[in-house]
Amino acid sequence: MTTLYARYAAHIDAALDALEKEGVLQPGVDRRNLTVEPPRDASHGDLAANAAMVLAKPAGMNPRALAEALAAKLNAIDDVASVDVAGPGFINLRLTDDAWRAELTLIAEGGADYGRSTLGKGSIVNVEYVSANPTGPMHMGHCRGAVVGDALATLLEHAGHKVIREYYVNDAGGQVDVLARSAHLRYREALGEDVGEIPEGLYPGDYLIPVGQKLAHDHGDRFVGAPESDWLVLFRETAVAAMMDMIRADLALLGIHHDVFSSEAIVQREKKPEAAEAILREKGLVYDGVLEAPKGEVDPDWEPVTLPLFRSTQFGDDQDRPIKKSNGSWTYFGADMAYHFQKAQTADALIDIWGADHAGTVKRIKAAVTALTGGTKPFDVKLVQMVRLLRGGEPVKMSKRSGNFVTLADVVREVGKDVVRFTMLTRKADAQMDFDFAKVVEASKDNPVFYVQYAHARICSLKRKAAEAGITASGSELGRLDAADLGLAKLAAQLPRLVESAALAREPHRIAFYLYDLAAAFHSYWNSGNDDPTRRMFQADAPEVTAARLFLASAIGQVIANGLAIMGVAAAEEM
RNA sequence: GCGCCCGUAGCUCAGUUGGAUAGAGCACGAGCCUUCUAAGCUUGGGGCCGCAGGUUCGAAUCCUGCCGGGCGCGCCA
Numbered sequence: 001m002t003t004l005y006a007r008y009a010a011h012i013d014a015a016l017d018a019l020e021k022e023g024v025l026q027p028g029v030d031r032r033n034l035t036v037e038p039p040r041d042a043s044h045g046d047l048a049a050n051a052a053m054v055l056a057k058p059a060g061m062n063p064r065a066l067a068e069a070l071a072a073k074l075n076a077i078d079d080v081a082s083v084d085v086a087g088p089g090f091i092n093l094r095l096t097d098d099a100w101r102a103e104l105t106l107i108a109e110g111g112a113d114y115g116r117s118t119l120g121k122g123s124i125v126n127v128e129y130v131s132a133n134p135t136g137p138m139h140m141g142h143c144r145g146a147v148v149g150d151a152l153a154t155l156l157e158h159a160g161h162k163v164i165r166e167y168y169v170n171d172a173g174g175q176v177d178v179l180a181r182s183a184h185l186r187y188r189e190a191l192g193e194d195v196g197e198i199p200e201g202l203y204p205g206d207y208l209i210p211v212g213q214k215l216a217h218d219h220g221d222r223f224v225g226a227p228e229s230d231w232l233v234l235f236r237e238t239a240v241a242a243m244m245d246m247i248r249a250d251l252a253l254l255g256i257h258h259d260v261f262s263s264e265a266i267v268q269r270e271k272k273p274e275a276a277e278a279i280l281r282e283k284g285l286v287y288d289g290v291l292e293a294p295k296g297e298v299d300p301d302w303e304p305v306t307l308p309l310f311r312s313t314q315f316g317d318d319q320d321r322p323i324k325k326s327n328g329s330w331t332y333f334g335a336d337m338a339y340h341f342q343k344a345q346t347a348d349a350l351i352d353i354w355g356a357d358h359a360g361t362v363k364r365i366k367a368a369v370t371a372l373t374g375g376t377k378p379f380d381v382k383l384v385q386m387v388r389l390l391r392g393g394e395p396v397k398m399s400k401r402s403g404n405f406v407t408l409a410d411v412v413r414e415v416g417k418d419v420v421r422f423t424m425l426t427r428k429a430d431a432q433m434d435f436d437f438a439k440v441v442e443a444s445k446d447n448p449v450f451y452v453q454y455a456h457a458r459i460c461s462l463k464r465k466a467a468e469a470g471i472t473a474s475g476s477e478l479g480r481l482d483a484a485d486l487g488l489a490k491l492a493a494q495l496p497r498l499v500e501s502a503a504l505a506r507e508p509h510r511i512a513f514y515l516y517d518l519a520a521a522f523h524s525y526w527n528s529g530n531d532d533p534t535r536r537m538f539q540a541d542a543p544e545v546t547a548a549r550l551f552l553a554s555a556i557g558q559v560i561a562n563g564l565a566i567m568g569v570a571a572a573e574e575m
Numbered sequence: 576g577c578g579c580c581c582g583u584a585g586c587u588c589a590g591u592u593g594g595a596u597a598g599a600g601c602a603c604g605a606g607c608c609u610u611c612u613a614a615g616c617u618u619g620g621g622g623c624c625g626c627a628g629g630u631u632c633g634a635a636u637c638c639u640g641c642c643g644g645g646c647g648c649g650c651c652a
Contacts (some may be wrong), residue, residue: 035591035594037591037594040596040598053594053632057632063632088594088633089632090595174651296592318648356647359647385645427588428591429581444615448600457612465611505592513588517599524616525616527615528617531617532610540611575614
């Protein structure tokens with residue numbers, strides 16, 4: 001399905017072709033920057049085209065003259081009520097009321113699919129998100145990236161992509177060894193030993209107690225005094241598996257389910273880093289060299305060592321990056337580049353969602369993907385800023401040392417999945433955000449979650465009330481819809497365009513802001529019925545008007561529901 | 576020292592990838608409830624879009640340089 005705006009872009013293209021044929025416009029002028037958009041100021045019309053201003057100079061024409069010539073062509077289109085040339089050469093189109101009524105019918109026919117686009121042409125996008133280390137339960141630091149990644153994945157699906165939702169399990173580094181040792185302590189504890197305080201440097205959380213118990217149950221006491229080499233791998237794998245079960249359960253609370261969980265350990269076992277290194281050495285992009293001493297603070301322990309380095313400076317990075325440590329094992333980056341190359345085998349484009357604290361490593365991984373794929377796979381890293389947790393304006397205290405951080409599960413239990421998801425999308429990803437427990441559950445218009453949900457619930461309530469009166473929505477009397485009604489219809493008809501532009505920008509928060517605007521317009525309309533009974537959607541003595549407005553309200557409800565679906569938020573039927 | 580992100584109303588933030596007179600909410604002022612749900616609505620004031628240049632028909636948006644804030648700059652993950 002093409003959007004209204006795409007249809008008019010095609011009309012303009014055709015009009016330009018005609019002008020070329022008539023000799024008014026010279027052929028071959030670059031048309032790439034032409035747009036058809038709703039004007040910022042609705043009083044200018046329904047659609048605004050910039051074609052005349054963009055083409056005037058390369059075509060050597062006066063922009064207003066070109067605009068007038070185009071306007072004459074566009075005026076002939078059936079759905080166009082009027083065409084104006086304004087300002088420096090804007091072409092403002094006003095559509096007939098019937099054209100907007102037809103949009104309402106499209107919404108009704110489209111149902112849950114209204115707003116879906118074929119823009120992505122079925123190309124495969126791999127979205128990697130969450131990828132929290134498997135060393136404990138999900139906490140609120142992970143939450144925003146999880147929601148943004150998941151909503152972005154759904155958004156891309158609506159925009160016509162096939163999406164792979166992927167989680168990279170960092171089960172190969174030093175942190176999971178620490179996890180294994182922590183589990184060993186809990187294992188001894190489970191066998192009756194008094195282990196006392198959990199020592200510094202190990203994970204203290206209670207969540208490892210059942211892991212220790214399971215290990216004790218399965219293996220008895222034979223690893224109690226055994227050297228680490230006897231049990232480390234076993235304990236690590238057991239603990240990581242348990243952590244991943246926990247993380248999957250936490251994510252499920254948010255309605256998040258990944259398609260693929262990729263293990264760093266398996267990436268290494270399958271020699272993917274070696275393969276990537278060979279490719280890069282072949283291209284002269286990995287060499288054995290010595291890093292310069294770090295700038296800034298002087299480290300007395302720094303010693304020059306020869307390491308295999310990736311030439312990321314060739315792609316704009318500050319320095320070349322080691323892919324192996326001096327002990328011969330792979331660095332995080334060394335494995336990660338191989339992992340990204342692996343993802344690129346089954347996708348046309350890659351997107352990673354990272355916490356902003358990893359911003360410093362974006363250049364090297366982008367460089368590596370470009371180098372390994374020859375630049376054939378577009379790769380975006382979206383950085384998600386931190387969330388500050390508040391309760392009634394006061395920061396929530398978190399003590400990482402005691403393991404008493406605020407877990408995602410606790411927050412979802414307290415405020416609900418829908419509130420968490422919606423709130424996380426009420427700010428663009430690269431802006432910092434406050435999450436105040438008191439505010440997000442507030443039932444007032446200050447709270448966008450509530451405000452949008454309430455609009456949907458109001459529409460459901462209206463339908464129930466009309467059903468009791470024996471009136472059902474009907475698209476056969478849409479002529480009874482007036483200017484105020486059609487104003488709402490115009491806003492509702494924006495959804496397809498919003499889906500496309502939000503998907504192109506990879507910014508799911510735009511859907512949230514759009515829904516807020518739509519809900520505000522709806523509430524405003526609704527309230528106008530307080531003063532003027534003829535503005536009410538339900539009028540028992542005017543069944544035709546009611547049926548038509550019910551059709552309008554249903555369309556708005558559908559659009560809200562579809563937008564919320566992209567965000568992964570349920571559309572409440574009553575509050 | 577270098578890199579990345581940010582700077583828009585008193586506050587919190589949008590701004591449709593460069594469009595027309597820069598928007599919304601909160602807060603402040605003025606109105607509105609025997610309600611199709613006031614869990615709100617209507618309306619008013621409030622701006623050097625950090626500063627200075629540049630690019631062009633047009634800049635909050637793109638480029639350069641400053642100023643200010645945040646984050647990062649290990650063979651960590």
